[in-house]
Amino acid sequence: xxxxxxxxxxxxxxxxxxxxxxxxxxxxxxxxxxxxxxxxxxxxxxxxxxxxxxxxxxxxxxxxxxxxxxxxxxxxxxxxxxxxxxxxxxxxxxxxxxxxxxxxxxxxxxxxxxxxxxxxxxxxxxxxxxxxxxxxxxxxxxxxxxxxxxxxxxxxxxxxxxxxxxxxxxxxxxxxxxxxxxxxxxxxxxxxxxxxxxxxxxxxxxxxxxxxxxxxxxxxxxxxxxxxxxxxxxxx
Ligand code: UDP
Numbered sequence: 001x002x003x004x005x006x007x008x009x010x011x012x013x014x015x016x017x018x019x020x021x022x023x024x025x026x027x028x029x030x031x032x033x034x035x036x037x038x039x040x041x042x043x044x045x046x047x048x049x050x051x052x053x054x055x056x057x058x059x060x061x062x063x064x065x066x067x068x069x070x071x072x073x074x075x076x077x078x079x080x081x082x083x084x085x086x087x088x089x090x091x092x093x094x095x096x097x098x099x100x101x102x103x104x105x106x107x108x109x110x111x112x113x114x115x116x117x118x119x120x121x122x123x124x125x126x127x128x129x130x131x132x133x134x135x136x137x138x139x140x141x142x143x144x145x146x147x148x149x150x151x152x153x154x155x156x157x158x159x160x161x162x163x164x165x166x167x168x169x170x171x172x173x174x175x176x177x178x179x180x181x182x183x184x185x186x187x188x189x190x191x192x193x194x195x196x197x198x199x200x201x202x203x204x205x206x207x208x209x210x211x212x213x214x215x216x217x218x219x220x221x222x223x224x225x226x227x228x229x230x231x232x233x234x235x236x
Contacts, residue, residue: 001025001080011037012050012196022184023071024083028054032196034215036125043214048076049225050194055079056232057162057193064161066154068189069181084181084190087143088123089132091155094175095163098199099212101175110206116159118152123179150187151180158189167203169231174199195225 003025004017011033016025028047033040051073058070069081094101097111101119120137121129137143143151155178166173176198179191191197195210202209209224 001074003078012047013192018080022083023080025074026079026081026192028077028079028192032211032214032221034211036128039215041214043222046196046222046225049222049229050192050196051077051079053194053225053229053232054192056229058189060165061158061161061189064157066157066161066189067186069183081190082183082188084183084188086123086179086181086190087147087151089137089142089151089180090121090123090129091151091178091180092119092121092175093117093155093159093178094119095159096172096174096199096201098174116156118155147182147187154180154187154189162193165235166200169235170203171209171228171231172201172203174201195228200228 001023002019004019007015007017007024009015012029012031014027014029016027018025028051030042030044030047031040032043032046055070055073058068061068062070069084071080071082074080094117095113097105097107097113098109101107101117102109120132120134122132123129134145134148137148138145158178159173163173176193178189180187181190198210199212200209201207208218209228211221213219213221213224
């Protein structure tokens, strides 16, 4: 598969056309950003780690019949995926209180939620990804009610699959962000599943194995990503 014209550059990834109009190549960069891009640093090999981590998660989800854009891993940094018309709504799934939910609601980080919480954020950095509900989504024509039903069902299934999978590796899935898109009339999971987009806590020590180490200046960021990859490779 040939990497052709550059299509788009996001904060952590670049997209390239291929010789097949239905497929694109995602290149994982080493850049880490937080706070809507205000904090930005290069973390050596983060892109390589995230490409492998996301590939292993997409593989596992495929085994559980959850369709994603993933086709195959091409090289250290490159992943071949189906081209999606991205729905500009980020789906946040929460099992345990952390981050913005703790701040917004005055809750203590680490509180176990009685029920999984789903949130929707508009994918728009300039507006700081404001939270939306289904009324906004329909009023702004971002997705149909049927599409939102599919997306929410898939998001909850992904949580159901990933929680026990991660627990086998002694990792608690605290919360995570998903993106979905349309491909030939079907809704597919897109983007990535990595420590950039999930909160992973070591089940025994509570140690953070995710981007909070970067956001909160805790150090040993890529070491934590490496540890997640190591545990994934062992279990898979
Ligand atoms: N998240 C993400 N991208 C975003 C916002 C959130 O990947 O633009 C992920 C984040 O890594 C965490 C979950 O979604 O796993 C919930 O994030 P939260 O709303 O607590 O955001 P924070 O302000 O702490 O990043």
